[in-house]
Amino acid sequence: MSTDHQNLDLKKLRNSILQWLKERLSDESYDKISTMSEALAGDAEDWEVYSSLSAVPRYTGKSPLELTDDELKEARNIRTGWDPSQWSVDQLARTLLLLSIAERDKDEFFDKLEKLFISSDMGEAEALYQSLPVLPYPDELKDRAAEGIRSNITSVFTAVAQRNPYPADFLDEDAWNQVVLKSLFVQTPLYLIVGIDRRANDKLADILVEYAHERWSAGREVSPELWRPVGPFIDEANLEEIEKVLNHEDTLHRQAAILALSASESKAASNLIKKYQDVLHNVHKQEINWHRIGEQYDAAR
Amino acid sequence: MMFIDPHIHMISRTTDDYKAMYEAGVVAVIEPAFWLGQPRTNPGSMLDYFSMIVGWERFRASQFGIQHYCTIGLNSKEANNEKLAEETMELLPRYASKEGVVAIGEIGYDDMTDLEDRYFRKQVELAKKMDMLVLIHTPHRNKKQGTLKSMDVCEEHGLDPSKVIIDHNNEETIKDVLERGYWTAFTIYPGTKMGNERMVEIVKEYGTERIFIDSAADWGHSDPLGVPKTAKLMLQRGISEDDVKKVCYQNALDAYSQSGQMNENDWLNRSKIDQRKTFSGNTVLRGGYKPYIEDEDDAKNDIIIE
Ligand SMILES: [Zn+2]
Numbered sequence: 001m002s003t004d005h006q007n008l009d010l011k012k013l014r015n016s017i018l019q020w021l022k023e024r025l026s027d028e029s030y031d032k033i034s035t036m037s038e039a040l041a042g043d044a045e046d047w048e049v050y051s052s053l054s055a056v057p058r059y060t061g062k063s064p065l066e067l068t069d070d071e072l073k074e075a076r077n078i079r080t081g082w083d084p085s086q087w088s089v090d091q092l093a094r095t096l097l098l099l100s101i102a103e104r105d106k107d108e109f110f111d112k113l114e115k116l117f118i119s120s121d122m123g124e125a126e127a128l129y130q131s132l133p134v135l136p137y138p139d140e141l142k143d144r145a146a147e148g149i150r151s152n153i154t155s156v157f158t159a160v161a162q163r164n165p166y167p168a169d170f171l172d173e174d175a176w177n178q179v180v181l182k183s184l185f186v187q188t189p190l191y192l193i194v195g196i197d198r199r200a201n202d203k204l205a206d207i208l209v210e211y212a213h214e215r216w217s218a219g220r221e222v223s224p225e226l227w228r229p230v231g232p233f234i235d236e237a238n239l240e241e242i243e244k245v246l247n248h249e250d251t252l253h254r255q256a257a258i259l260a261l262s263a264s265e266s267k268a269a270s271n272l273i274k275k276y277q278d279v280l281h282n283v284h285k286q287e288i289n290w291h292r293i294g295e296q297y298d299a300a301r
Numbered sequence: 302m303m304f305i306d307p308h309i310h311m312i313s314r315t316t317d318d319y320k321a322m323y324e325a326g327v328v329a330v331i332e333p334a335f336w337l338g339q340p341r342t343n344p345g346s347m348l349d350y351f352s353m354i355v356g357w358e359r360f361r362a363s364q365f366g367i368q369h370y371c372t373i374g375l376n377s378k379e380a381n382n383e384k385l386a387e388e389t390m391e392l393l394p395r396y397a398s399k400e401g402v403v404a405i406g407e408i409g410y411d412d413m414t415d416l417e418d419r420y421f422r423k424q425v426e427l428a429k430k431m432d433m434l435v436l437i438h439t440p441h442r443n444k445k446q447g448t449l450k451s452m453d454v455c456e457e458h459g460l461d462p463s464k465v466i467i468d469h470n471n472e473e474t475i476k477d478v479l480e481r482g483y484w485t486a487f488t489i490y491p492g493t494k495m496g497n498e499r500m501v502e503i504v505k506e507y508g509t510e511r512i513f514i515d516s517a518a519d520w521g522h523s524d525p526l527g528v529p530k531t532a533k534l535m536l537q538r539g540i541s542e543d544d545v546k547k548v549c550y551q552n553a554l555d556a557y558s559q560s561g562q563m564n565e566n567d568w569l570n571r572s573k574i575d576q577r578k579t580f581s582g583n584t585v586l587r588g589g590y591k592p593y594i595e596d597e598d599d600a601k602n603d604i605i606i607e
Contacts, residue, residue: 047394054398058561119348119392121355121399153360 010099013078013134017096020071021060024089029059033093040100049112053097053124057090062123065089079134081165081194087130094127095134102136110140117144122153129159132166139170146175149182158188168195177204180229181211187301190225191294197228205233209241224256224297228290231263239268246276252296254279255288302546303568304528307331307553308407308436308468308488308515311358311369312350318518318525319365325529328568329368331515331557332358333407333436336378338520344388347375351396359401368568370557372406372436373397380420381412390423397431403560404428406436407468410447413440421451425458434560435465439474441493448474452481466556468515469494475507484556488517489527497531501538509544513552 018037022030036052044052065087067075075082084092098116102109113135117128129148132141145167148160160167160179167179176199183190190196208230212222227245234242245257258279261269273280282288304327311319311332322330332354341347354371362369373396375389396402405428410417428435435455440447448467455465462482469488470478478485487503488494500514516527524530532549536542557563 047391050395051398054396054400057400115395119352119395121401122360123400125356153357155360 008079008134008136010102010136014096014099016071016074016078017092017099020065020067021089021093021096024065025060032059033096037096037100040097041103046112046115049101050116050119053094053116054121056093056097057123060089060093062088062090065092079165081169082133083163083165083194084130086163090123091127091130094124095131098128098131098135106137109136114144117147122155125151125153125156126159129156130164132160133164133169138166141166142170142172142175145171146178149175149178154186154188157182157186158192161188162192163194165194167193168199173201173203177201177207180204181207184208184211184223184226187223189294189298190223190228191291191298197290200229200232202233205230205238209238212241224253225290225294227256227260231260232265234261234264234269235266236268239272242269243272246272246279251282252293252300255283255286256290256293258283259288259290259293302326302529302532302542302549303328304532304549305329305331305553306516306518306525306528307466307513307557308333308486308517309525310335310517310519311362312337312354313520314518314525316361316365319362319367322525322529323366325526327367327529329370329563330362331403331553331563332369332371333404333438334372334374335376335407335438335519340382341379341385342382344385344392347379347385347389348392351392355396355399355402366571368571370401370403370563372404373399373402374404374406374408374424374436375420376407377409377411377417377421377438377440380417381414383416386416386420390420390427393424393427394431397427397433401562403557403562404434404436404466405431406434406466407438408435409437409451410440411438413443413447413450418454422454422458425455425460429458429460434557435460437465437467439467439469441469444469444471445473449477452478452483456481464559469517471495472499472503475503475512479507479511483511484552485512486553487512487514489514489531490517490523492522497527497534500531501535501540504535504540504544504548505538509547509552511552511556513548513556515553 018034021033025033040049040052065084067084072085075084098113101112116124120128132138132145135141145160148156151157161183167176171179179193180190180196183193208226212226215222227242230238242257242261245253248254258273258276261273304325306322306327309330309332311330334351334354351373359369373393375386375393380386397405405424408421408424410421425435437451439451451467455462466484466486467478468486470485475485487500489497489500494517504512514528514531516523516525518525518527528549532545535545554563554565
């Protein structure tokens with residue numbers, strides 16, 4: 001796992017966020033938010049901390065942030081993998097306030113952060129979980145992230161699972177595997193999970209193949225994306241399943257099977273590819289990749 | 302016709318109720334914080350309850366095309382547990398500014414004890430400080446006296462009656478409440494509160510200004526379709542469509558939109574329900590369940606469970 005996010009430059013982060021907000025808010029709203037931010041970094045009382053976080057959308061509205069390409073690049077420079085491209089203005093302002101609380105001492109920050117999480121409404125929960133990758137002490141936020149993965153509220157789950165580098169960077173293997181399995185279970189796409197290829201593992205591949213069997217038995221469809229993390233672990237043991245997908249009536253599924261096979265280094269996999277040259281050819285010709293499969297499958301379902 | 306049920310405890314209802322309400326035209330509901338039948342004994346239970354009505358319940362409603370709002374408060378019954386009441390008071394500011402919280406409520410009197418009075422006043426003060434609306438629950442017993450006293454307290458603390466909703470009115474209280482300028486709500490609740498035939502008569506006699514109805518459906522014998530059913534009955538009994546709209550939709554909207562937290566656009570411009578997009582893991586919908594898609598759901602065989 002990379003380590004540069006451990007040395008997150010909080011000051012630089014705060015300045016960038018302030019700048020991005022300034023360009024999007026009226027002077028009045030910006031003043032309100034920056035005043036709140038200073039109060040929260042200082043000695044604001046508890047009720048003020050919580051009601052400030054809650055009231056953010058009243059001042060900022062909830063329109064999409066729409067960061068420019070340069071700003072997104074800046075974001076990635078501050079924190080590797082950080083992707084606020086789909087954030088709204090209120091979410092960024094809430095992140096700023098969290099960072100303000102983090103300027104107090106560590107125990108106080110964690111005490112307030114935990115209370116914010118447990119009493120959050122949907123919008124707050126989304127913002128809190130999205131902020132995980134840019135908060136200090138990331139090693140100590142693992143349990144919190146795992147709790148977000150357990151959420152029944154889809155938008156809260158996806159706030160942790162999608163376009164968020166935290167899970168891949170910090171979650172242990174079991175918790176990570178839940179991110180992937182649950183995404184399939186609640187029918188959210190895998191291609192938006194940061195680090196989906198980097199964190200592929202043997203155990204996950206087994207879990208996913210078993211899950212595919214369960215779906216087939218129930219007469220339900222299996223997402224073609226399921227085979228993405230399975231790919232590198234294809235060998236004799238699960239060749240039969242892949243061959244089944246290679247004969248799927250839908251092209252997208254056949255293409256997914258070929259991509260999965262191409263990720264395997266096993267002899268069995270390369271032999272099987274040879275039998276399906278037409279699909280392979282098709283994949284090359286159309287420049288099919290996992291991102292496109294994920295997008296197309298999501299759009300069509 | 303669109304309806305608002307401005308007082309209903311959805312936390313006690315099933316998803317079938319949401320579905321039936323949606324089909325009957327209910328577009329928005331308000332869930333006042335109240336007691337749950339079984340008394341709570343510690344502030345943690347209260348905290349989880351508040352979190353539930355601003356979080357999970359709102360999400361659940363959205364899955365069925367219904368916008369969910371709530372009020373936050375310490376109810377009069379549990380105000381009688383002083384320790385719980387004190388600790389709950391500290392929680393209120395943590396929730397009162399959240400999105401979709403339209404009032405402090407439902408608060409007021411039950412047995413009219415000193416403790417009830419103390420915490421009612423404290424919450425009226427909090428509402429004033431936070432510039433929030435107040436939803437008042439009037440007692441079952443001693444209703445008239447309790448209603449008058451509730452209004453006295455609001456006025457003593459300088460609340461503007463146009464920012465206060467007095468609920469569970471009946472033929473005995475309506476005159477005073479209307480005259481003093483409060484929003485006057487009626488609960489269509491079988492047995493203990495108000496039947497809808499009586500409600501028709503009230504509208505015929507008093508008109509529709511500042512009057513609206515709700516179901517207050519909860520864990521008791523109650524009807525989550527109280528508002529749409531009463532609307533139907535009103536139309537049948539010759540009340541004009543305009544008046545029905547006021548009592549079953551517009552007046553509640555006018556009262557609660559003063560909070561800035563409830564806006565007609567929330568439901569007029571909501572995206573079509575598509576449970577595939579906001580699909581939940583294992584409670585509302587179970588994995589593998591065929592998601593409901595508005596406008597596409599064709600006639601289906603009722604005995605098949607997929
Ligand atoms: Zn009630």
